[in-house]
Amino acid sequence: MSLLRVENVSKYFGSLIAVNNISMNVEPGELRAIIGPNGAGKTTFFNLISGFLTPSSGRIVFDGEDITALRPARRVWRGMARTFQITEVFPELPVRENLRIAVEVAAGDRLNPWLSRDADGEIRARVAELMDRGGLAEKADRLVGELAHGDQRATEIMMALALKPRLLLLDEPTAGMGDQETYDITQLIRKLHREEKLAIVLIEHDMRVVFHLADRIMVLAEGEPLAEGTPREIGANEAVQAAYLGTAAAA
Amino acid sequence: MRGDDLQKRAATAIVWLLLLGMPFWLPAIGGYTELGSRVVVLGLAAMSLNFLLGYTGVLSFGHAAYFGLGAYGAGMTLKYLVPSTSLGILVGTLVGTLAAAIIGPLIIRLRGVYFAMVTIAFGGDDGLIGWTRQPLDFGFAKIDILHNPVAFYYLILVLFALATGCMAWLLRSPFGRTLLAIRENERRARFLGIPVDQHIWISWVISCCFVSLAGALYALLNNFVDPRALYWTQSGDFVIMAVLGGMRSFWGPLLGAAIFVVLQDYLSSQTQNWMSLVGLFFVLVVLFFPRGVLGIIRRRAAA
Numbered sequence: 001m002s003l004l005r006v007e008n009v010s011k012y013f014g015s016l017i018a019v020n021n022i023s024m025n026v027e028p029g030e031l032r033a034i035i036g037p038n039g040a041g042k043t044t045f046f047n048l049i050s051g052f053l054t055p056s057s058g059r060i061v062f063d064g065e066d067i068t069a070l071r072p073a074r075r076v077w078r079g080m081a082r083t084f085q086i087t088e089v090f091p092e093l094p095v096r097e098n099l100r101i102a103v104e105v106a107a108g109d110r111l112n113p114w115l116s117r118d119a120d121g122e123i124r125a126r127v128a129e130l131m132d133r134g135g136l137a138e139k140a141d142r143l144v145g146e147l148a149h150g151d152q153r154a155t156e157i158m159m160a161l162a163l164k165p166r167l168l169l170l171d172e173p174t175a176g177m178g179d180q181e182t183y184d185i186t187q188l189i190r191k192l193h194r195e196e197k198l199a200i201v202l203i204e205h206d207m208r209v210v211f212h213l214a215d216r217i218m219v220l221a222e223g224e225p226l227a228e229g230t231p232r233e234i235g236a237n238e239a240v241q242a243a244y245l246g247t248a249a250a251a
Numbered sequence: 252m253r254g255d256d257l258q259k260r261a262a263t264a265i266v267w268l269l270l271l272g273m274p275f276w277l278p279a280i281g282g283y284t285e286l287g288s289r290v291v292v293l294g295l296a297a298m299s300l301n302f303l304l305g306y307t308g309v310l311s312f313g314h315a316a317y318f319g320l321g322a323y324g325a326g327m328t329l330k331y332l333v334p335s336t337s338l339g340i341l342v343g344t345l346v347g348t349l350a351a352a353i354i355g356p357l358i359i360r361l362r363g364v365y366f367a368m369v370t371i372a373f374g375g376d377d378g379l380i381g382w383t384r385q386p387l388d389f390g391f392a393k394i395d396i397l398h399n400p401v402a403f404y405y406l407i408l409v410l411f412a413l414a415t416g417c418m419a420w421l422l423r424s425p426f427g428r429t430l431l432a433i434r435e436n437e438r439r440a441r442f443l444g445i446p447v448d449q450h451i452w453i454s455w456v457i458s459c460c461f462v463s464l465a466g467a468l469y470a471l472l473n474n475f476v477d478p479r480a481l482y483w484t485q486s487g488d489f490v491i492m493a494v495l496g497g498m499r500s501f502w503g504p505l506l507g508a509a510i511f512v513v514l515q516d517y518l519s520s521q522t523q524n525w526m527s528l529v530g531l532f533f534v535l536v537v538l539f540f541p542r543g544v545l546g547i548i549r550r551r552a553a554a
Contacts, residue, residue: 076444090435109425
């Protein structure tokens with residue numbers, strides 16, 4: 001059974017059709033990339049999946065349950081986490097506290113006014129483990145807002161991962177990064193995907209990243225699906241080349 | 252982190268030494284015990300407001316409503332129901348808290364300036380004006396808190412300790428950290444799985460509960476209930492106290508209340524326009540020291 005089933009979803013803003021009748025299935029453990037030129041509706045589509053927006057029509061099914069009308073927090077409880085194109089973290093808190101909040105919420109302690117010594121120890125251990133895996137251990141006590149862009153992104157990804165999602169949505173994880181940072185984040189996503197066996201859907205502009213990571217690629221153009229297939233198939237697809245990839249596919 | 256922790260403990264120790272010794276050192280520098288009681292009561296109100304403002308990131312201009320409900324609740328209980336101070340405090344606090352819990356869901360969805368505007372609408376209600384503006388009679392035999400201002404000061408201080416201790420404890424808990432998360436980045440909080448509206452509602456109710464307690468104590472302190480306690484301008488005073496002292500620090504609003512009360516006490520005997528001078532001071536602090544007076548002291552201590 002597919003983990004995520006998007007069925008004929010559309011989103012209108014007034015007379016503007018941002019997303020037109022898109023369907024997509026994501027299998028457990030799959031790494032799916034969504035590409036397309038600017039204004040193709042990628043981020044809107046993402047916002048529909050994560051509950052930031054509700055679709056004008058269509059249905060979204062997660063793990064067999066219709067979640068079309070669920071609020072974001074409730075989608076998170078069911079195992080869906082996301083990051084944003086512009087990093088969303090708690091800038092004035094240290095890395096450790098950023099992760100701690102995520103870990104506590106994931107442990108079901110969000111309303112808890114008191115932690116036992118044991119529970120506190122477990123949470124600290126989990127935070128340390130996440131910082132370690134995200135390459136953040138040395139920056140544990142620095143404010144996230146003071147960190148380099150790549151480290152902020154790593155913090156955001158590790159916060160999402162702290163929620164133990166079965167589906168992780170990454171909106172342009174390497175946006176605005178230099179070559180080294182792009183490489184580091186790509187490696188981190190690859191490593192986490194392998195270790196956690198979770199499904200990842202990512203939007204990405206950097207074709208090297210997409211072709212390096214993705215099992216399958218969906219191409220959007222002007223709010224509609226243009227093609228779907230393996231990186232090899234997409235690279236060879238003439239319609240995709242004409243609409244979007246141009247010479248980048250050959251590289 | 253360690254040094255920061257130590258600094259916080261030192262600050263707490265200093266605050267408590269000053270508060271515990273107030274009836275002894277305040278008269279020595281020309282003050283009087285009731286002035287100290289006023290600082291503690293209004294400080295509690297400002298600190299409660301700051302639980303919402305400084306630690307959840309939500310500005311309310313309606314806290315006077317709950318302060319006033321606490322005051323009327325306590326006053327009317329003593330006047331009409333039972334001559335018991337403790338029951339008066341209890342009823343006042345419960346009435347304010349209950350009202351906040353009911354009104355909360357109507358306004359929580361709003362954010363930023365809209366939230367502040369609507370809290371004025373709920374706080375500026377003048378329906379309770381002129382109910383009972385009469386002296387209150389404490390039917391209290393064991394400790395004469397009516398004629399013994401020092402005993403009354405310590406009663407206030409005990410309740411102040413319970414309330415602020417409770418808030419400090421909550422802020423160090425997982426729940427308290429979700430409030431910081433909402434203050435820092437509401438969108439991120441939401442997408443971590445925190446139902447933001449529910450958490451803001453709880454924070455609002457806690458904040459209003461302690462403001463009601465402060466209101467009840469304020470009524471007892473004055474022995475009458477001033478309807479001005481309900482005006483939204485009173486809410487503005489709480490906001491001024493919190494921002495003046497420093498809303499990113501736990502004790503900042505208490506310091507702000509102390510400055511406000513002392514300035515008011517001194518200046519109002521000099522000029523009718525004392526509020527303009529307080530306002531001027533406020534503007535200067537906000538312009539040059541956005542972290543409040545406690546922020547200045549901290550920076551000095553760090554240097």
